[in-house]
Amino acid sequence: MPAAPTPGSRLRLTALLAPPLLWLTLAYLGSLAILLLSAFWATDSFTSDVVHTWNTDNFHELLTTPVYRTIALRTLSIAVAVTVIDALLALPMAFVMARIAGRRWRRPLLVAVLTPLWAGYLVKAYAWRVMLGEDGVVGAALAPFGLHGPGYGTTAVIVVLAYLWLPYMILPVYAALERLPERMLEASADLGAGAWRTLRSVVLPAVRPAVLAGSVFTFSLSLGDYLTVQIVGGKTQLLGNVIAAQVTLDLPMAAALSAVPVVLIVCYLAAVRRAGALDSL
């Protein structure tokens, strides 16, 4: 017979959960609510002060100004590109780590994937700025092939973001591949399947939820990023730095703009949830 919670145990549970729940509600959801609320306020165009008059002008402007639409689409495309590149890079990398590398190599490889996460974000972004610069390593490496480095711009943003978020894709895919029993691969070969067939019919379906879970990170982190684009983006404008620029000038407009990535991410999460990927997070 399962014991009914006694008044004492219930009290303890409440005491235990109250602080984090309070924090979540006030600090996290509260700030989101205020953000959304302030999007409906206006700004005195002369003093840049926030005027608390309820209106939907900001959203109207957001939807009708072509520049905003272009920037939103560009941000979305970059997030998608980063996610696709990370998935394509993570799959073979995680496969080698989980399946091919022996026990001796697995740990060093894992550490190699994790180490960049411990380094400062700005350090890494500036390192890329140096590498992509006029006399940078990238240009020097491509020169013998008669190619030029991408310079600062959209391509550079994609490359750097893909580098920054790659571990978030590798780790879940690695975990999924490691969980995949060797027997599954053997069974597939045993029933006549070659390596490609096994990859397509057994390995990829098994890691699909992990790839989707990893894509939640790569996609949402790319949508929200504004520093990388400032450092290596040249003249490229993304939602993140437009918002950053607007915060001091027109806070309500910045709030309205930041609703765009929130909506996109919620849509993405809903789609991924339908695909069953959140079960493996």
Next chain:
Amino acid sequence: MAETETRTRTGTTTRTAVRLEAVTKDFGAVRAVDAVDLTVHEGEFFTLLGPSGSGKTTLLRLVAGFEQPTAGRIELAGQDVTATPPNRRDVHTVFQDYALFPHMSVEQNVAYALTVRGVRKAERLARAREALTTVRLDGFASRGPAELSGGQRQRVALARALVDRPAVLLLDEPLGALDLALRQEMQTELKELQRTTGITFLLVTHDQDEALTMSDRIAVVRDGRIEQTGPPVEVYERPATAFVAGFVGTTNLLRGEAAVRVVGRPGTYSIRPERILLTDPAEPPAAASADGRRTVTGRITDIVHAGAHTRFTIALPHGDRLTVHRQNLTGLPQSARPDGEIGLSWDERDAFPVPS
């Protein structure tokens, strides 16, 4: 009688399904398989029987192609397949944990071998259904493996491996995860399936009952070597080594002095517990000895009721102990109670000499 029958049955199948020649497999410093020679005939139900760690599963994996031999040669239907990868060998495996693909339906699992070979969808589905019928799983086609019981998964694994009728079916402890009743039911079914399909079955098990019940021939494996190969009756009645005698069924092994005292001859002897009769100690031993029977008396030290039979432990005068199995029929001698004096008698031919 049964023995001759088995001999003729295997004697008529002359073609070879699997042949291992001096196959050795090392894992680092450990020799899992040690220069094994083995021949499995076409259409035979052949069992590799041995304790865990004896190398029997490695032998199976070598035939499947999951392992490469360190030395030696493997043939399937007369073709050298030593260097052939698993997907180009005409064998399928039923894995111990079934290894069904979790993201595929039962039907997709069963049809996998056909899908891989590019068989048209209509034919694929028809043959998958047919295979599911053979294992009595009609109506389960669209379920997922997670929705099935252990016994049903077992059947799906069988259907999947039989769907394109491989030359040899390899079964790795296929009944190990099932409960006793289901295991016995599946034993009969497996044997039946093998008979109706005519496919060569090569089974690995540590369960001697399973081996004795289903096999046409058994190879007893120990420490990477084969101790004895033969029909179940022969392996059971004429164990070639003391290990076989002890591993296949239970037995009374008598060596050295004990052999002289109990059997009356020097050497190592095996007497099966069910071949020893309990007699009234008052009955004169001389009368029984006349037709080649040996009779001794002892004292019962333990009686264990084991369902269909009872297990008696009997201490002989010099401290030797014998185990006796007796079917639970009527007519037990009066003295067959703990600490009672009892007479034991067996046919002298049942004290079978084994090389020690």
